[in-house]
Amino acid sequence: MTAGIGALDLEEAGAVLAAESARFASFGWMRGTSGNLSVVLSRDPLRLAVTASGRDKGELTAADVVLVDGRGAAVQGGRPSAEAELHARVAALTGAGAVVHVHTVAAVAMGCRAPGGIVFRDLEMLKGVGQPAHDVDVVLPVIANSQDMTELGDRLEAARNPRMPAVVVAGHGLYVWGADPRQARHHTEVVEWLLELELAGT
Amino acid sequence: MTAGIGALDLEEAGAVLAAESARFASFGWMRGTSGNLSVVLSRDPLRLAVTASGRDKGELTAADVVLVDGRGAAVQGGRPSAEAELHARVAALTGAGAVVHVHTVAAVAMGCRAPGGIVFRDLEMLKGVGQPAHDVDVVLPVIANSQDMTELGDRLEAARNPRMPAVVVAGHGLYVWGADPRQARHHTEVVEWLLELELAGT
Amino acid sequence: MTAGIGALDLEEAGAVLAAESARFASFGWMRGTSGNLSVVLSRDPLRLAVTASGRDKGELTAADVVLVDGRGAAVQGGRPSAEAELHARVAALTGAGAVVHVHTVAAVAMGCRAPGGIVFRDLEMLKGVGQPAHDVDVVLPVIANSQDMTELGDRLEAARNPRMPAVVVAGHGLYVWGADPRQARHHTEVVEWLLELELAGT
């Protein structure tokens, strides 16, 4: 069980994030040392536990975690990824309790094919991200990549679909969020499934 | 070993369904919290054990199971999935002792390409669902999706191929059945293999 | 380590075949209860241990094995697969000590695309089946499927490439052989890799 916001200390959060990372790594979604995961520990002030940078995501321990503030700056622990800033911004913007960032082939391939946004329709799996399964176009936004996290965050904020807990970053990967690490995991699995379906060609 | 109809109590059934679910989840066929499995516990009156709704299908325990009646309403345990009604209807209609519902990319992709039914022919693997391996077109029916389980059940009843223990629900996934959970598993694996073959292009 | 011909008793052979089967099943090459494996226990008279029919190939035990003669008839143990006759014929014809029969999507897809035989050329991986890696066309024969094992064996005998320890059975799967179960495994992995490469499109 993953606990709700506020119920985790940093080491517990690290253990949860290590387990979630190992799961995503086993799917091939965190090759090399790519991607990072976070969970919100407090809201006021905003504090997130974020996976440490530069590690193999299949081999994290409970200690491989950094406490960051609302701008992604380290409060405790080692050096956070630059992307910690974007995790914090997603948490602030959406109210999410957990953020997943993974690099999947399907996300990058589909982001390239549909740079204006990927449209899904009439798919039961859309219910897994809180969307209607019938008669409505559901857009998964695609934003251009940047090394400037403020710029990337501005693009995410401008492009995001308030009803869709995910954004594709073109040439980069996926950001997905949820109320807690388990819901963020399930949203990630659903979005990736949808992208794999589109890639397979319907 | 999975026991025959009537030989399982609810907790034993929950343990069997948890193991089968974990297996299908490991294949990526139950992403998010999608899909559900059932096993018939009695025929008169019809009673099925169905996996609990909203859980990660790779993490079920023997307790994550609901006892439902012939209309899919809960008799014991928590809230069943709405789809429990369809499980019960498949069991009543076909005499199956176990029903598998999974969300596979191949099923949805092929259901989209062949909305009138997917035709297989001259494949040894067809013997794995009790069909001839030579000289006969074997149709896997495809039915339109619905959120109304009675409507979906009517479509399944109207479209089903009495010799084929499976139906594709377009935009949704697969229903597959068998005499017991192990045979339902084997039928599911065979149908998914056939769909993956078609998707690969022969 | 798998021992050479003659060094295994039936239960030891069953344990080896169960482990090899579980490995192939984990790759998705023995879906449902498909495929079977064998190892030669004696040459004169010819005796093979063959995996028992109708079982889940990921769940075999050392006891799930049948001793058959040179025509594939049971000498000891339960009911062999009808395909045991073909295993025995391959062993007699080629001198192989172990035979692998699996149902892979790539084999069936490529057998359909190239019913006259699949041609490989200029691939290092060909050395893994004892073939030259440069400047020579290497043919993997494809034969038509049949439920008559004598007919299927005649086709295999007529079509086989003496330098290639494998044949594709169209609409069915792969037969691959080697000196012992480990070499048969390696030949199977190499042939499947070659088929997956062709299917990916070079």
Next chain:
Amino acid sequence: MTAGIGALDLEEAGAVLAAESARFASFGWMRGTSGNLSVVLSRDPLRLAVTASGRDKGELTAADVVLVDGRGAAVQGGRPSAEAELHARVAALTGAGAVVHVHTVAAVAMGCRAPGGIVFRDLEMLKGVGQPAHDVDVVLPVIANSQDMTELGDRLEAARNPRMPAVVVAGHGLYVWGADPRQARHHTEVVEWLLELELAGT
């Protein structure tokens, strides 16, 4: 943890290489007995531990390793692969502390499609091999295969991109290197991810 150059004795190196091999084998990148891995043990004179030839790469033990000199000739242990010469040359040429050679379908398929070199651009994942993620074409060289390791090494030396720690050998597989076995692993995962993306079609 994998230690830096010089800190490993041969058995420790064998244990590290066995673990790395098992990992790559689990991805299907070392089918049959294909591929080999090495780690530099000393620079002056150059000594590398190389995985033993002809073994299943998922079943290596710490003893399945050979100590070779700068020409790939055995100093201690059994028979090295002929390819040990190329490992030694890569280590001498690039200063790498570890070399990975795997046979992946994506590498061979893409090497066939783009024999003049595979061009990547505007991909965040390029940072995982030390390349810019924006606005620059990054070339992964492709060289023709050969059974003559001196010839193959000359081609690698002539074609290599000093900023890219990898080369595709057409019709054969991948050579990838890094400062130590873990970095070589991460570089391998990143290069393979990039190749799978190209193969999926962007």
